[in-house]
Every structure is written in structure tokens, then in C-alpha cells.
Amino acid sequence: DAKTTQPPSMDCAEGRAANLPCNHSTISGNEYVYWYRQIHSQGPQYIIHGLKNNETNEMASLIITEDRKSSTLILPHATLRDTAVYYCIVRVDNQGGKLIFGQGTELSVKP
Amino acid sequence: DAGVIQSPRHEVTEMGQEVTLRCKPISGHDYLFWYRQTMMRGLELLIYFNNNVPIDDSGMPEDRFSAKMPNASFSTLKIQPSEPRDSAVYFCASRGAGGAEAFFGQGTRLTVV
Numbered sequence: 735d736a737k738t739t740q741p742p743s744m745d746c747a748e749g750r751a752a753n754l755p756c757n758h759s760t761i762s763g764n765e766y767v768y769w770y771r772q773i774h775s776q777g778p779q780y781i782i783h784g785l786k787n788n789e790t791n792e793m794a795s796l797i798i799t800e801d802r803k804s805s806t807l808i809l810p811h812a813t814l815r816d817t818a819v820y821y822c823i824v825r826v827d828n829q830g831g832k833l834i835f836g837q838g839t840e841l842s843v844k845p
Numbered sequence: 846d847a848g849v850i851q852s853p854r855h856e857v858t859e860m861g862q863e864v865t866l867r868c869k870p871i872s873g874h875d876y877l878f879w880y881r882q883t884m885m886r887g888l889e890l891l892i893y894f895n896n897n898v899p900i901d902d903s904g905m906p907e908d909r910f911s912a913k914m915p916n917a918s919f920s921t922l923k924i925q926p927s928e929p930r931d932s933a934v935y936f937c938a939s940r941g942a943g944g945a946e947a948f949f950g951q952g953t954r955l956t957v958v
Contacts, residue, residue, distance in 0.1 A: 766945075772888075775952075776949075776952075777849075777936050777938070777952055778936070778938075778947075778949050779949070780945075780946040780948075783945050821888075832878075832893060833878070833890070833947055834890060835880075835887060835888035835890075836887070837887055838887075
């Protein structure tokens with residue numbers, strides 16, 4: 735699976751959009767980009783995933799660049815409850831579902 | 846469904862003792878994963894099963910660790926003998942065959958003194 739690079743930490747004001755970047759320059763054509771988050775003391779939680787096209791669900795939007803070498807997770811209106819570690823993961827869907835977590839980005843949403 | 850259920854939530858044991866962590870995956874899920882999380886090493890995949898068969902155990906740190914999945918609704922992770930460096934939070938997760946999302950349990954916080 736391709737390696738990902740994320741900033742170790744970010745701050746965001748409550749109510750503003752949080753934009754979390756992820757670099758995956760070695761991504762292969764059949765690898766998906768997944769985002770999970772982990773709120774303190776809880777298990778990781780799935781947010782969203784995509785292959786090429788931008789994706790949106792009730793939690794977030796995922797923007798993948800045309801060359802697929804980077805992506806951005808957008809939380810449109812961050813709340814204090816969005817404070818968590820966010821993990822960007824790339825993997826091939828047919829490889830048994832193995833998820834390899836990196837260090838992630840610690841997002842702090844401040845009032 | 847109640848989600849992935851792990852037990853116990855907390856375990857404190859003495860070095861050298863056997864420790865057994867338990868996991869009940871979501872009904873109908875074909876994949877089960879065991880992870881370990883520490884401050885130093887982050888989230889590490891230890892082993893995962895597909896249809897109760899271990900597929901990849903390359904993350905199991907050493908022979909003191911073993912995992913079983915005797916049926917589709919139950920898995921155990923055993924450490925024998927336990928050591929202080931095994932202290933961590935252990936997570937179990939499950940995923941359906943056609944699903945993209947893995948669901949994690951609340952974890953078991955293990956402290957070996």
C-alpha cells in the first residue's frame with residue numbers, strides 16, 4: 735500500500751471549515767483513499783473514501799487531485815466534537831481490507 | 846446491531862500472567878482485525894481473519910501472542926506470558942465482504958505491571 739504524509743497537527747476555529755491535507759504521491763491506479771478519525775479514547779471511525787472523483791457524505795467532503803497524488807478532507811463547519819486524530823490511508827480494495835494507519839493529523843477545534 | 850463488542854474494557858495484570866482479550870464482531874461481517882495502539886508506535890495491525898481463517902499475522906510481535914477465531918461471532922487475542930511492554934490499547938474491528946467501512950470496538954486497555 736502507498737505511503738501517506740500528513741501534517742502532525744492543525745487548529746481550526748469552531749464553525750469554520752477544516753481542511754486536512756494528505757500527500758500520497760506513490761498511489762497506484764487501483765488504490766482508494768480512505769479517511770478515518772479517532773476521538774480520544776475511542777476506536778477509529780470511518781469518515782469517507784474515494785478513488786478518483788470527489789466525494790461527499792453527511793460527515794465530510796473528499797477532494798482528490800486530478801493526478802491523485804494528494805487529497806483534502808473537508809469538514810465544512812467544524813465543531814468542538816470534531817477534535818480528533820484524522821488518518822489518511824490508501825489501499826487496494828481487493829487486498830482483504832487491510833488498513834495500515836500512519837501517524838495522522840491531530841485536529842484541534844477551538845471555540 | 847450493537848457494534849463490535851470487546852471485553853474486558855480494562856485489564857490490569859502482573860507480568861508473567863496469561864491475558865485473553867475477547868471480541869465479538871458485527872453479525873455477518875467476514876473480516877476481523879486486531880490492532881494495538883501505543884503512544885510510541887501508533888495503531889499497528891497485528892492480525893486479520895477472513896471467514897474465520899487467519900490471513901496475515903505478520904504484525905504479531907512474537908510467539909507470546911496468539912489469536913484465534915473459532916467461529917464467525919467470536920475471536921480471542923492471547924498473550925502468554927505478558928510483559929510490561931505489552932501495555933497498550935487493543936482494538937478489534939470487523940468489516941463486511943463488500944463493505945468499505947471497518948467498524949472498531951471500544952478497545953481493551955491492558956496494563957501489565
